[in-house]
Structure formats: C-alpha cells, structure tokens
Amino acid sequence: MATTSLVQRLARTELLAMTPYQSARRIGGSGDIWLNANESPFTNNEPAYNRYPEFQPIELIENYARYAKLDQTQVLASRGADEAIELLIRTFCVPGKDQITICTPTYGMYAISAATCNVGVNTVPLTKEWQLDPQLTDKLHDSKMVFICNPNNPTGSTLTPAQIEPIVAKLEQQCLVVVDEAYIEFSPQLTMASLIEKYDNLVVLRTLSKAFGLAGLRCGFMLSNNEVINLVKKVIAPYPIPAPVGDIAAQALSLGGVQKMSAQVAQLNKLAEQFSRRLSTLAGVETIYHSGANFILVRFNDSTWFQALGDEGIVVRNQNQVKTLENCLRFSIGNELEMNRLGDTLAKISKRKAA
Numbered sequence: 001m002a003t004t005s006l007v008q009r010l011a012r013t014e015l016l017a018m019t020p021y022q023s024a025r026r027i028g029g030s031g032d033i034w035l036n037a038n039e040s041p042f043t044n045n046e047p048a049y050n051r052y053p054e055f056q057p058i059e060l061i062e063n064y065a066r067y068a069k070l071d072q073t074q075v076l077a078s079r080g081a082d083e084a085i086e087l088l089i090r091t092f093c094v095p096g097k098d099q100i101t102i103c104t105p106t107y108g109m110y111a112i113s114a115a116t117c118n119v120g121v122n123t124v125p126l127t128k129e130w131q132l133d134p135q136l137t138d139k140l141h142d143s144k145m146v147f148i149c150n151p152n153n154p155t156g157s158t159l160t161p162a163q164i165e166p167i168v169a170k171l172e173q174q175c176l177v178v179v180d181e182a183y184i185e186f187s188p189q190l191t192m193a194s195l196i197e198k199y200d201n202l203v204v205l206r207t208l209s210k211a212f213g214l215a216g217l218r219c220g221f222m223l224s225n226n227e228v229i230n231l232v233k234k235v236i237a238p239y240p241i242p243a244p245v246g247d248i249a250a251q252a253l254s255l256g257g258v259q260k261m262s263a264q265v266a267q268l269n270k271l272a273e274q275f276s277r278r279l280s281t282l283a284g285v286e287t288i289y290h291s292g293a294n295f296i297l298v299r300f301n302d303s304t305w306f307q308a309l310g311d312e313g314i315v316v317r318n319q320n321q322v323k324t325l326e327n328c329l330r331f332s333i334g335n336e337l338e339m340n341r342l343g344d345t346l347a348k349i350s351k352r353k354a355a
C-alpha cells in the first residue's frame with residue numbers, strides 16, 4: 001500500500017495530479033536552431049534578452065545552495081520572499097476553506113497574501129517579551145502552515161533553533177512550519193536551514209533584499225525538501241526569474257559577494273549597537289527592544305516622535321497603529337552619516353520635549 005506523505009496530505013489535492021505547464025525551457029531539447037518558444041531572432045540589446053530565461057537559473061541555484069549549505073533540489077528562487085509567501089499559500093491552502101497561523105506583531109504580508117487568496121488567518125499573539133505563545137501548537141485550528149518570522153519584523157526579536165525545533169517536531173505530522181529568515185544574515189547562528197534535511201514540514205524563506213543590499217532586484221528563496229519545492233514549482237510562473245536578475249543575484253552569491261555581504265553586516269550590526277546605546281541616554285525613550293536584525297524597534301513616551309522626525313526630513317516606520325506597538329517606531333540601520341543625523345535629531349527632539 002502506498003503511503004501518503006505529509007506534504008501530499010497538506011497540498012491542494014488538485015495540484016498533486018496536475019502536470020505543470022510545459023514551458024519551452026522546461027521541455028528543453030538539444031540543437032542549434034531554436035524555434036520552440038515564439039521568441040524573436042533579433043537581439044536588440046547587449047547582452048541579448050530575446051530568449052526566455054532558464055526556469056531556475058542554474059548558477060543562481062548552485063550558488064544559493066552552496067551559501068545555504070543545502071542541496072540544489074532544496075532551493076527555489078522567487079520574486080522576493082514576498083512571492084514565496086504567496087506561493088506557499090496558493091500551493092497548500094484551499095480558498096474559502098483553509099487557514100494559516102501568524103504570531104503577531106509580525107510581517108504584514110502573511111495576512112495580506114492569505115486575504116488575497118481568500119484563506120483564513122488565525123492569530124496567536126506573541127508574549128510581552130515577543131516570545132512564541134507556549135501553547136502555540138495547540139492553537140493552530142487545523143492551519144495548513146504557521147509562519148514564524150526570525151528575526152521578527154517589526155520587533156527585531158529572535159528565537160533560537162532550540163526554541164523552534166520542538167515546534168517543528170511536534171507538528172511533523174500536522175502542518176508546515178514556515179520560518180521567515182529574511183533578516184537571518186544579521187544573526188546567522190539562528191538559522192533553521194540545516195534542519196530541512198531532518199523535518200519534512202520545515203520551510204525556510206530567505207531574501208537578497210536585506211543583508212545582500214539588493215532590495216531593488218526582487219530575488220528571494222524558498223528552502224525546503226524537494227517534495228515541497230516540486231509542488232511549488234507547479235504553481236510558480238513559467239519564467240519567474242528575469243535573466244538580468246538571475247545574473248546579478250548569482251554574482252552577489254559568489255564567494256566574493258558573500259564576503260562583502262558579511263563585512264557590511266558586521267558594520268551594520270556595530271552601528272545598530274552604537275545607535276541603541278545612544279538612544280538609551282535620551283529622555284522620552286521608554287524601551288529599546290533588543291534586535292537581531294538591521295532595524296531597531298523603540299517605544300517612546302508618546303506618539304509625536306514620528307511627525308517630529310518627519311519635520312526634520314527623517315522618514316522612519318511608524319508602528320503606532322499596530323496593536324501592542326503604541327508609540328513605537330522602527331528604525332532601519334543606515335550608514336554612519338545617516339545614523340549620526342538620526343541620533344542628533346532624536347537628541348534635539350528629546351531636549352525640546354523635556355524643556
């Protein structure tokens with residue numbers, strides 16, 4: 001008797017038997033005259049873009065697999081981690097029936113993607129210390145997946161693999177655990193990627209938008225076992241990675257590119273520490289939340305700081321409208337000059353308010 005895997009049980013059943021669209025690149029072939037994709041024979045640019053790109057650019061996948069210490073079959077490149085979030089929901093959740101679980105406050109796109117797919121959102125708030133609800137696994141109400149953002153946006157709070165792994169283990173026969181590691185390069189020791197081999201229900205999301213400095217490129221990754229990856233490959237668009245994106249991303253993931261990223265992360269982590277120390281001296285600053293990412297969440301004594309910074313030409317992220325984040329601002333860590341000006345401006349506002 002054939003046994004059904006967890007992934008097969010969780011996936012939308014109509015996808016299991018479905019043959020993915022056979023794009024010209026997927027069918028492939030060998031020859032020196034290519035007349036199979038209705039492309040133009042004219043090359044109007046240098047380099048030429050008249051041909052469709054590879055479905056998953058091989059050098060890009062090779063480089064990311066090496067960087068993440070995974071097999072190439074465990075890596076899918078997408079249009080940012082945002083697309084990976086939506087693809088997971090579309091692959092596993094039946095509209096109007098299924099739901100996902102999120103641990104709030106957290107990244108807003110999990111709920112938005114679910115809503116746009118008519119998929120329900122079950123919310124299990126984080127504790128006051130931004131830790132996972134100790135009863136999280138009992139509060140999932142048949143969710144197809146639970147999103148755990150680590151380091152978490154917008155709190156910056158972190159969880160250790162030792163905290164997350166028991167949840168993955170407990171849910172091994174029940175639902176997917178999607179660990180969003182968009183900011184993991186700022187706290188690399190916390191990654192769950194090495195556990196993908198061990199757990200069939202673990203999915204890790206990554207991006208080049210943060211530490212790699214390529215937000216404009218729109219390139220992210222889904223890391224999981226190849227059963228999940230192959231199912232998502234049925235749902236993703238035929239040519240999801242534009243050729244120039246694949247080339248630039250592959251370069252960024254070369255050994256030299258990764259070294260450069262690490263040096264920049266070290267610099268940003270240092271600036272974050274300095275900024276956080278400076279904040280701690282200012283009147284009106286109530287809580288500086290510890291962050292494992294390239295931003296710091298700060299609670300002030302009132303909600304006027306956002307406007308006061310805006311008046312000085314400094315744009316930060318207001319969190320005041322988010323439940324439990326009243327009077328909070330989220331500061332991205334910029335370069336030294338930017339952080340100095342931010343620090344000086346906050347000091348000026350603080351003094352003015354205290355006067």
Ligand code: PMP
Pocket residue numbers: 079080081082083107149152153180182183206207208209215218219220
């Ligand atoms: N996850 C988190 C936690 C994020 O903060 C972001 C970006 N704001 C994303 C995913 C999306 O990343 P990308 O730019 O790769 O779509």
